[in-house]
Amino acid sequence: MTTVIKNARASDGQITDIFIKDGIISEIGLTRSIADKKLDAEGRLVIPGIIDPHVHFRMPGEEYKEDWESGSMAAIAGGVTTVLDMPNNQPPTTTVERFSKKRRMIAGKSYVNYGLYIGATEDNIDELINARGAVGIKIYLGSSTGGLLVRDYKVVERILERATCVVACHSEDEQCLQKIQNAKFKMQNYGTVAEIHDAMRPDECAIESAQKLVAILQKIKKPLYICHVSSPGELAVFLSAKQKGLPIYLEATPHHLFLDIQNSDQLGNFVRVNPPIRSASSRLSLQNALIEGFIDTIGSDHAPHTIDEKNRSYTDSPSGMPGIETILPLMLDFARLKKFTIQNLIRCMCENPARIFGIERRGAIRQGYFADIVIVDQDLTRVVETNRMYTKCGWSAFAGRSITGFPYATIVNGEIAFLRGRIVGNPAGRDVMARN
């Protein structure tokens, strides 16, 4: 089976053809070879498929919020060709047995390529180490959705010492969160949800956790991936450690980059996420850190909940928001307006996640690599509408926002999976950690 993408515009402006044979990029350059299928990019920008290192597809156990079919369709509609899925399921993915079961459940049903995390508890280190094929180990240092939690930093130390895959942290200090939440309990009656949530989970808890993690890394120099950095204080701690050569990788989410307390005060619980949306000045310093090259990856933290769940009172509403269908459009829009280039976008959203997580032969358009490719309509301006979306939850904090730059076609393992707003392929996604 062969496919050719004609008239593709590379990020350096060159027009080229990409020839694909049996799912692999076999030739780049103007080609006269005849292919079984032809897709004309008509001079549109062509970039590697996005690797989203942080999603929650809610399977098993919470398929009423999202299931693998809807989540993986949403992914390819958003230009994402590989997702790394988190372990806070029901039951949580914390044993080799549950990990293998989840892997079997997904096999053959996914429109997008995937890797799966295994989740840390305070006493499952042997399970973590024996989960062959896990893309990473997830540690929740502060309680969030799903009940996974590690309070004891000695456990983090032991996991890092023995880990053979990336260790990823939700970095908010639980003791600090508890102290603040007890003291501020009455605040729940005042202010907007965004203001209350930021006050209940302030910057200082993220800073405290950052300092403790850096102290551990000074002893054990193993790679540590920090999920969703959200504030300048936290960034400063991690950046000074990075500058001293410690192997820290920082992820930012589009919601922390493009939403703040001031611009989302009408959204109530729909902007309730952990760590919280911060102030406008925090948002701008995160954007600057991205422009300066201090942020390694962009993760959607796609974490759907139903509209009913979000309409409950602040105390009863779960944290998290969907984001996989808006991650690439928002970043393309940012790349138009700021000193953030398409090359920067490719580095953070394709090359870096592949390198950090050891995903082989993906994250670049290169001969011999899997043909995971997105053709982009860089000049298409559209208002974000939830009725065009594939996520089951049916809402987006970015609905109503005008964005320029959307995926035109998504190619997964050489198959055209999404074209002009429609899913056209089959569930041909593969486990990126499965070794042939």
Ligand SMILES: [Zn+2]
């Ligand atoms: Zn998450």
